Amino acid sequence: TLTDRLSLLVKTMRGQARITESNVQDMLREVRMALLEADVALPVVRDFIARVKEKALGAEVVGSLSPGQALVGIVHKELAATMGEGVSDINLAAQPPAVILMAGLQGAGKTTTTAKLTKHLIEKRKKKVLTVSADVYRPAAIEQLKTVTAQAGGEWFASSPDQKPREIALAALDYAKKHYFDVLLVDTAGRLAIDEALMAEIKELHATLNPVETLFVVDAMQGQDAINTARAFKEALPLTGVILTKLDGDSRGGAALSVRQVTGAPIKFAGVSEKIDGLEVFDGERHAGRVLGMGDIVALVEEVSKGVDLAAAEKLAGKLKSGSGFDLNDFLAQISSMKKMGGLSSLMDKLPTQMAAKAGQADMDRAERDMKRMEGILNAMTAKERRQPALLMDGKSKASRKRRIAAGAGVQIQDVNRLLNQFDQMQGMMKKMSGGGLMKMMKKMGG
Numbered sequence: 001t002l003t004d005r006l007s008l009l010v011k012t013m014r015g016q017a018r019i020t021e022s023n024v025q026d027m028l029r030e031v032r033m034a035l036l037e038a039d040v041a042l043p044v045v046r047d048f049i050a051r052v053k054e055k056a057l058g059a060e061v062v063g064s065l066s067p068g069q070a071l072v073g074i075v076h077k078e079l080a081a082t083m084g085e086g087v088s089d090i091n092l093a094a095q096p097p098a099v100i101l102m103a104g105l106q107g108a109g110k111t112t113t114t115a116k117l118t119k120h121l122i123e124k125r126k127k128k129v130l131t132v133s134a135d136v137y138r139p140a141a142i143e144q145l146k147t148v149t150a151q152a153g154g155e156w157f158a159s160s161p162d163q164k165p166r167e168i169a170l171a172a173l174d175y176a177k178k179h180y181f182d183v184l185l186v187d188t189a190g191r192l193a194i195d196e197a198l199m200a201e202i203k204e205l206h207a208t209l210n211p212v213e214t215l216f217v218v219d220a221m222q223g224q225d226a227i228n229t230a231r232a233f234k235e236a237l238p239l240t241g242v243i244l245t246k247l248d249g250d251s252r253g254g255a256a257l258s259v260r261q262v263t264g265a266p267i268k269f270a271g272v273s274e275k276i277d278g279l280e281v282f283d284g285e286r287h288a289g290r291v292l293g294m295g296d297i298v299a300l301v302e303e304v305s306k307g308v309d310l311a312a313a314e315k316l317a318g319k320l321k322s323g324s325g326f327d328l329n330d331f332l333a334q335i336s337s338m339k340k341m342g343g344l345s346s347l348m349d350k351l352p353t354q355m356a357a358k359a360g361q362a363d364m365d366r367a368e369r370d371m372k373r374m375e376g377i378l379n380a381m382t383a384k385e386r387r388q389p390a391l392l393m394d395g396k397s398k399a400s401r402k403r404r405i406a407a408g409a410g411v412q413i414q415d416v417n418r419l420l421n422q423f424d425q426m427q428g429m430m431k432k433m434s435g436g437g438l439m440k441m442m443k444k445m446g447g
C-alpha cells in the first residue's frame with residue numbers, strides 16, 4: 001500500500017535535515033502513483049506534483065520530523081487546500097425565490113441530490129422549498145422527483161413531457177413567487193454523454209432562471225472521465241458549486257481533485273448513500289486522506305508525536321540501561337500519555353477505516369474502561385509503593401496494602417492483583433528489551 005511504501009521512504013530519508021531535489025524524487029513518484037490510482041486525471045496530477053515540489057524543496061524540517069514525514073505533511077496540506085479549505089453551504093443571498101439549478105450527466109444523481117438538498121434546506125435552513133423537473137425526455141424522471149420531494153417534506157411543482165424546459169421554468173418561477181417560496185430547486189435532464197443539444201438547453205434554462213446557485217452534480221465513480229465532463233459543463237455554465245455523489249462507493253474519490261481544479265468552484269456537499277439523508281458537507285481535509293489512501297494517518301502521526309514525551313522516554317530508556325528498572329510510576333506515566341493523546345478510541349478514529357473496523361468499538365470501550373481503572377488503582381498507591389512495587393508483590397504487609405489500595409480506588413482486591421500481574425509481565429518484557437530497542441520503538445511512534 002501507499003502507506004507502507006511511504007513509511008519505508010520516510011525511514012530511508014531519516015537523518016537528512018532538508019528536503020532536497022534528490023531525496024524528494026522517490027517520494028513524489030509514490031505520491032504520483034497514489035493519485036493516479038485514485039483516478040485523479042493526469043494533467044491534474046502533474047500540476048499538483050509540481051506545486052508540492054516547489055513548496056517542499058528547501059523546506060526546513062522542523063523538530064523531530066524526518067524529511068519524509070515533513071513531505072507527507074506538505075502533500076496532505078496541499079491536497080486539502082486544493083480540495084478547498086473550510087466548508088460552504090448553499091448560497092441563498094437572492095431576492096426570493098432563490099433559484100438553484102442542478103446540472104450534470106444522466107445518472108450522476110441530480111434528482112436524488114435535489115431531494116437531499118430540499119431536506120437540508122427545510123431542516124437546517126428553515127426554508128420553504130419548491131422543486132420542479134425540467135427533464136421532459138423521461139416521464140419517469142418527473143414522477144421520481146415527485147416521490148423524493150414528498151419524502152423530503154418539500155413541495156413539488158407539476159410539469160409535463162409536452163412542455164418545453166423554458167416554459168416549465170417560467171411557470172415554476174411564477175408559482176414560487178406567488179406562493180412565497182424561499183427556494184426553487186430546478187432538476188434538469190442529463191444525457192449519457194456530453195451533447196450539444198443538452199448544453200444549449202441548460203444554457204437557456206440558466207438565462208431564464210438567473211439562478212443564485214448553479215450546481216454541477218458529478219459521480220465520484222466516474223473517475224478519470226470526470227475531468228472531461230467538468231470541462232464541458234464549466235464552458236457552458238458559470239458553476240457556483242459542485243456536489244460529488246456516490247462517495248459511499250469504493251472509489252478513492254480522486255475525481256474531487258480533477259473537478260475542483262477544472263471548475264474552480266467549491267465542492268459543497270458529498271452524496272454518501274442512496275437515501276434521502278445521505279448528504280454530507282464536503283470536508284476537503286478529510287477527503288485528502290482518502291485520496292492518498294492513508295486514512296487520517298497524517299493526523300495520527302502528528303498526534304502521537306504530540307503525546308509521546310520524548311524526554312520521558314529517554315529517561316526511561318536510561319533507567320533500563322542502568323538497571324534501575326521499570327517501576328509503577330513509569331506504568332502510570334504511560335497510561336497518562338495515552339490519555340493525553342485523547343484515549344484509544346480517538347486514536348482509532350484516525351486510522352483507515354478497514355483497520356479500525358477490525359478492532360471493534362466494544363473492545364475499545366472495554367480497553368478504555370480498563371485503562372481508567374488501572375489509573376485509579378495506581379493513583380491510590382503511595383509514591384513509595386509505586387517506586388518499590390516489591391512492597392506489594394512480596395512485602396510482609398502486602399495484603400493490608402492491597403486492601404487499602406482497593407478501597408481507595410473503589411475496586412476489588414482481584415483488580416489490584418490483575419494490575420500487578422500485568423505490570424510484572426511488562427517488566428519482564430522491558431528487561432529483555434535493550435534500552436536502545438525501546439528508544440527505537442518510541443522514536444518510531446514519535447517521529
Ligand code: GDP
Nearest residue numbers: 106107108109110111112245246271272273274
Ligand atoms: P440523475 O439521472 O442525475 O437524476 O440521477 P439519479 O438521482 O436518478 O440517480 C441515479 C442513481 O444513483 C440512482 O440509483 C440513485 O439512487 C443513485 N445515487 C444518487 N446519489 C447517490 C449517492 O450519493 N450514493 C449512492 N450509493 N447512490 C446514489
Ligand code: MG
Nearest residue numbers: 110111135141
Ligand atoms: Mg434525474
